């Protein structure tokens with residue numbers, strides 16, 4: 001039998017044959033790799049892969065992970081959910097912000113929440129929001145740019161994309177109209193405050209959670225925002241409950257049912273959840289799920305939109321091809337988009353897939369082992385964490401027939417690359433819960449924009465791209481002319 005002390009030593013050395021940089025005290029590799037000075041994570045993991053091969057060690061502060069960067073590794077990890085479960089690091093970090101949100105949960109509680117939340121964002125549930133997405137795009141981007149005058153250089157695209165996606169997700173989730181809300185409305189300010197602090201805490205993940213806990217506890221602006229949001233959510237839930245009760249009294253209620261997220265969620269309210277095995281969510285849990293949906297749903301999707309605009313400004317021929325497809329289906333700037341029409345547009349799907357593959361939006365994801373395992377001769381023990389290099393797979397020259405370092409949407413039309421999966425939303429049982437919603441929003445917004453205008457490159461430093469690491473990796477310098485067709 002191995003003594004406790006020997007076991008601890010053994011556990012930290014069982015994969016000592018895996019290469020990596022000798023870590024620094026407390027900081028791990030965060031300083032050496034450049035992460036603390038803002039080097040984007042995709043770049044760090046791509047450099048390490050080049051130096052150490054497909055499997056290497058990395059330390060997020062005191063948290064050590066073994067990184068896997070080959071397609072067969074990734075497929076194996078995602079397929080073995082009973083071994084590779086949700087990452088400890090992700091649970092710890094997200095518990096600070098939305099302790100009852102899906103992303104912080106594991107085990108029976110995760111399953112109970114997943115039963116309510118996962119169907120919520122499936123394609124059939126999100127397509128009724130076409131008009132909401134369309135109207136928000138018209139009001140927050142097109143009308144604004146038009147009012148600024150034709151061919152005005154837009155330098156604030158990222159914030160505008162974020163405002164748009166925040167507006168869409170809050171309309172869908174809260175039934176709260178951000179676009180008509182005063183910029184000084186308490187709810188609007190509270191959402192912004194909550195989101196900004198969420199981003200800060202995520203960027204601190206890897207450092208001891210006590211720092212983040214204290215930061216949040218003594219951050220009065222954040223605490224005040226939480227109070228406002230809880231009160232608003234309580235109000236919404238109360239009103240929604242009263243409405244649903246009334247609705248039940250009306251005959252033929254099915255036809256008049258509203259479809260916003262809150263109305264669906266309120267139907268799942270069950271204050272007697274008691275044990276973890278019962279159905280439904282409590283009010284407190286429901287609030288966390290709403291807040292999580294807002295944060296998870298807006299920063300990610302707005303980053304993809306920003307990259308789309310950047311790439312369009314750089315590849316006029318691709319924009320032209322999108323517009324040709326619109327013409328082919330008789331879509332003009334006056335055409336109201338319908339879901340049937342959107343289904344016919346295939347090229348824009350290829351462009352969006354290529355944006356998701358080519359732009360380093362999400363560098364990778366993590367899993368923690370719940371039992372011992374081995375991958376490619378590397379011994380892993382229960383409690384170890386693995387990093388899955390999603391972006392490295394997207395750029396793996398062994399995998400893609402057309403050069404993966406080129407932006408080529410045509411690869412998804414009719415080439416050997418056509419059926420290669422895109423990993424930007426992760427994979428397996430903890431893949432992104434909102435991917436159908438995100439894909440839908442992006443297709444509607446991008447089609448709507450292409451119906452009306454062409455993005456032109458500013459041709460100078462202002463539109464030179466680069467990378468800015470937040471929760472996702474954004475284009476650092478983005479400035480385009482919006483030329484109305």
Ligand code: HEM
Pocket residue numbers: 102103104121292293294296297298300301304361362365366424425426427428429430431432433434435437438439
């Ligand atoms: C383009 C936009 C988006 C991207 C790139 C993205 C990406 C991701 C990734 C990489 C993960 C982790 C997956 C894994 O570990 O395998 C994730 C998880 C998650 N995402 Fe998204 N996401 C996007 C949009 C959304 C939207 C719109 C929502 C909801 C409104 C959402 C809700 C979630 C939730 C709840 C999880 C946690 C799932 C779990 O832990 O089981 N995401 N997302």
